[in-house]
Amino acid sequence: MNDLSRLEETEVYLLLEGIYRQFGFDFRNYALASLRRRIWSVVRDEKLDTISALQDKVLHDASCLERFLLTLSVHVSGMFRDPGFFRTFRAKAVPLLRTYPYIRIWLAGCSTGEEVYSMAILLEEEGLYKRCRIYASDMNEAVLRAAKAGIYPLHLMRSYTANYIKAGGTRSFSEYYTAAYDSVLMRPSLVDQVVFCQHNLATDESFNEFNVILCRNVMIYFDKTLQGRVHQLFYNSLVNFGLLGLGAKESLHLTAHEHSYEQLSDEEKLYRRIA
Amino acid sequence: MNSRAFAVPTGIGVHGRDTGAQSAYRIVVIGASLGGTRALSSLLSALPGHFPLPLGIVLHRAVESDDATLQQLLQSHSTLPVLEAEDKMPIAAGHIYLAPANYHLLVGHVEFSLSTEAPVGFARPSIDVLFESASAAHGNKTVGVLLTGASGDGAWGAARIRERGGTVVVQDPETAECPVMPRAAIAADAATSILPLEAIPGLLADLSQRRH
Numbered sequence: 001m002n003d004l005s006r007l008e009e010t011e012v013y014l015l016l017e018g019i020y021r022q023f024g025f026d027f028r029n030y031a032l033a034s035l036r037r038r039i040w041s042v043v044r045d046e047k048l049d050t051i052s053a054l055q056d057k058v059l060h061d062a063s064c065l066e067r068f069l070l071t072l073s074v075h076v077s078g079m080f081r082d083p084g085f086f087r088t089f090r091a092k093a094v095p096l097l098r099t100y101p102y103i104r105i106w107l108a109g110c111s112t113g114e115e116v117y118s119m120a121i122l123l124e125e126e127g128l129y130k131r132c133r134i135y136a137s138d139m140n141e142a143v144l145r146a147a148k149a150g151i152y153p154l155h156l157m158r159s160y161t162a163n164y165i166k167a168g169g170t171r172s173f174s175e176y177y178t179a180a181y182d183s184v185l186m187r188p189s190l191v192d193q194v195v196f197c198q199h200n201l202a203t204d205e206s207f208n209e210f211n212v213i214l215c216r217n218v219m220i221y222f223d224k225t226l227q228g229r230v231h232q233l234f235y236n237s238l239v240n241f242g243l244l245g246l247g248a249k250e251s252l253h254l255t256a257h258e259h260s261y262e263q264l265s266d267e268e269k270l271y272r273r274i275a
Numbered sequence: 276m277n278s279r280a281f282a283v284p285t286g287i288g289v290h291g292r293d294t295g296a297q298s299a300y301r302i303v304v305i306g307a308s309l310g311g312t313r314a315l316s317s318l319l320s321a322l323p324g325h326f327p328l329p330l331g332i333v334l335h336r337a338v339e340s341d342d343a344t345l346q347q348l349l350q351s352h353s354t355l356p357v358l359e360a361e362d363k364m365p366i367a368a369g370h371i372y373l374a375p376a377n378y379h380l381l382v383g384h385v386e387f388s389l390s391t392e393a394p395v396g397f398a399r400p401s402i403d404v405l406f407e408s409a410s411a412a413h414g415n416k417t418v419g420v421l422l423t424g425a426s427g428d429g430a431w432g433a434a435r436i437r438e439r440g441g442t443v444v445v446q447d448p449e450t451a452e453c454p455v456m457p458r459a460a461i462a463a464d465a466a467t468s469i470l471p472l473e474a475i476p477g478l479l480a481d482l483s484q485r486r487h
């Protein structure tokens with residue numbers, strides 16, 4: 001650790017502590033390695049030179065705080081990202097879900113909604129959607145509005161279509177959207193069973209009991225302490241034999257709940273609560 | 276450090292943990308692109324079996340490429356364990372960690388983090404992201420190695436390593452399968468040594484033995 005690194009960490013620490021004390025948004029247990037990149041990107045966007053200068057601006061300028069929160073909240077996603085996960089979900093999770101009369105699903109950290117539409121499409125094709133209630137949560141209201149609106153750039157549809165096919169889609173992906181100019185509007189009925197809600201994994205508690213929780217590539221931005229908190233939250237929120245889906249490079253290994261779940265597939269991080 | 280009245284986030288505020296005489300370096304980060312599979316195989320096979328530092332590697336490849344295949348290939352060239360990095364995997368001495376396809380690999384104080392943030396200069400994983408995160412966490416105890424490649428990725432990150440007092444070894448462009456990437460780093464004045472590929476393992480072995 002040299003002086004430059006030490007100074008930077010001190011500045012990050014003070015910024016996060018200030019934001020928490022003043023506004024209640026708790027980033028103190030985010031993974032420092034990726035967090036500092038995002039902080040520097042806000043520093044540059046705000047045309048500032050130091051993290052300390054950002055601290056000053058964020059504490060005094062509400063619009064700057066909003067931009068900061070947005071930058072920290074947007075996770076790059078895509079429709080049917082990691083198609084293998086959705087293929088496995090069809091094969092392993094759907095047969096289990098068929099046994100429930102009513103299915104509650106929590107998509108935690110849904111960001112701009114790509115996974116919400118992907119999951120709605122999958123469930124509709126499996127004939128389960130009408131029996132489902134999907135709770136799509138994010139800590140940031142602006143991204144929830146974007147998720148609800150369901151408008152995405154047209155140029156991404158080629159790769160989304162390829163993903164959809166690899167994910168085991170049974171129809172034509174273009175059935176699910178209408179194109180206009182440079183954008184597409186996802187079919188509004190896909191969110192008929194979706195409740196969008198603000199929820200902060202770092203500070204909020206459980207709000208329901210779920211049959212399925214998906215939280216893929218969200219906790220990679222958290223440190224191990226916060227990951228532990230969220231795993232406890234998910235454990236408390238899942239029914240017995242409920243399903244938990246994580247990102248491909250995330251793991252329950254070395255968490256307190258490692259032995260509370262069984263993995264349903266060798267390839268994908270799809271787990272079932274068994275204890 | 277103990278006087279803080281409120282919770283210190285883990286990963287932050289770990290300053291001052293350094294104790295006594297130690298290795299001059301804590302981590303080696305390596306970036307390669309076009310021609311990189313061959314260069315990495317050659318470099319790893321020539322490292323000593325008791326190499327004491329962890330190595331983090333970004334090799335550009337197709338989004339869809341099979342992580343297991345690359346891992347097995349590089350493992351066949353090394354007696355050190357080669358792992359594909361998972362999120363928050365502890366950084367262990369003498370282990371080799373590969374960035375998975377389609378994720379950035381970031382170095383922390385004691386563990387790796389992954390990120391799905393946007394590609395940087397069209398690359399995910401990005402060498403710049405790997406290098407810069409290593410320099411931020413380990414400062415002058417970072418060794419960066421930039422090998423053959425056809426893009427400018429890595430030059431900026433290598434400059435950050437050098438700026439924070441670390442060591443940057445760049446493959447001699449004359450000996451690189453594709454000289455674009457090494458040249459970009461040299462043009463950015465990021466290199467502390469410019470060496471043919473065959474000489475790099477020896478230098479890394481030497482650096483790994485240095486003490487403060």
